[in-house]
Amino acid sequence: MTIPAHRIAFGERLRTLRRELGWSSQEAFAHHVGLDRTYISGLERGSRNPTLDVIVKLAHGLDVKPAELLSTIY
Amino acid sequence: MTIPAHRIAFGERLRTLRRELGWSSQEAFAHHVGLDRTYISGLERGSRNPTLDVIVKLAHGLDVKPAELLSTIY
DNA sequence: TTGTGACTAGCAGTCCGTG
DNA sequence: TCACGGACTGCTAGTCACA
Numbered sequence: 001m002t003i004p005a006h007r008i009a010f011g012e013r014l015r016t017l018r019r020e021l022g023w024s025s026q027e028a029f030a031h032h033v034g035l036d037r038t039y040i041s042g043l044e045r046g047s048r049n050p051t052l053d054v055i056v057k058l059a060h061g062l063d064v065k066p067a068e069l070l071s072t073i074y
Numbered sequence: 075m076t077i078p079a080h081r082i083a084f085g086e087r088l089r090t091l092r093r094e095l096g097w098s099s100q101e102a103f104a105h106h107v108g109l110d111r112t113y114i115s116g117l118e119r120g121s122r123n124p125t126l127d128v129i130v131k132l133a134h135g136l137d138v139k140p141a142e143l144l145s146t147i148y
Numbered sequence: 149t150t151g152t153g154a155c156t157a158g159c160a161g162t163c164c165g166t167g
Numbered sequence: 168t169c170a171c172g173g174a175c176t177g178c179t180a181g182t183c184a185c186a
Contacts, residue, residue, distance in 0.1 A: 006130045006140070025168060036162050041170065049125045051160070051179075056080045056147065065148060066080070070141040073130065099149060110181055115150060123179065125160080 006073045007046035013072045015044045017062045033061035080147045081120035087146045089118045091136050107135030 023029035026044070030037040035057070042048035043058075050058070059066040097103035100118070104111040109131070116122035117132075124132070133140040 004127065004130075007126065010126060027168080037169090038163080038171080039161055042161095045170075047171095049127050049160075051123045051125050052081065052084060052129065053078065053123050054161085055126065055144075056078075065144075067141040067144040067147065070129075070139075070144055073140045101149075110183090111149095112151080112183080113181065115152085119151075121152090125179070128180080 003046040007049065009073045010050075010070065011044045011046040013069060014040075014058065017064060017069070018044075021062050029061065033057055077120040081123065083147045084124075084144065085118045085120040087143060088114075088132065091138065091143070092118075095136050103135065107131055 018026075018029050023032065026040045027037045030040045035054070039048060043050055055069060056066050059069050062069070092100070092103050097106065100114045101111045104114045109128075113122065117124060129143060130140050133143050136143070
């Protein structure tokens with residue numbers, strides 16, 4: 001399964017923001033935003049394809065605008 | 075089924091950009107991006123919850139960055 | 149020209165576990 | 168602390184007929 005470039009970019013962006021915002025573990029952040037830890041792991045590696053609802057949920061948990069989460073994607 | 079505010083905002087943003095970019099009908103735009111006309115209709119009204127892959131596909135069809143499509147969402 | 153209900157295949161998202 | 172796998176349920180992608 002080849003992963004699209006935009007998903008890799010999204011995953012890296014998510015991981016960067018999570019750490020910048022002080023969430024040192026995926027599990028703590030997952031609990032914070034109400035998502036599963038294995039799902040966060042999959043998102044950060046680009047193997048998962050999140051819906052708009054989830055993107056917004058993640059952005060809220062990171063205290064940034066949803067557009068900010070996609071800012072590195074072309 | 076109540077539609078989340080962020081989906082309404084996304085739908086309105088999509089419709090606005092579509093028209094601004096010169097696609098007067100959903101059908102012409104749908105054909106341009108390779109999606110079904112009724113699916114575009116559902117997105118513009120917020121009844122559909124698109125995945126990241128779809129959001130990126132729409133952005134490319136509108137010749138804007140994906141983040142630009144979410145710029146009105148909070 | 150667009151909105152809507154209904155449909156199926158496949159994936160989004162959860163929960164269990166391992167190294 | 169994280170990557171990864173299997174199994175599961177509900178929901179999304181994609182499409183059609185019709186108003």
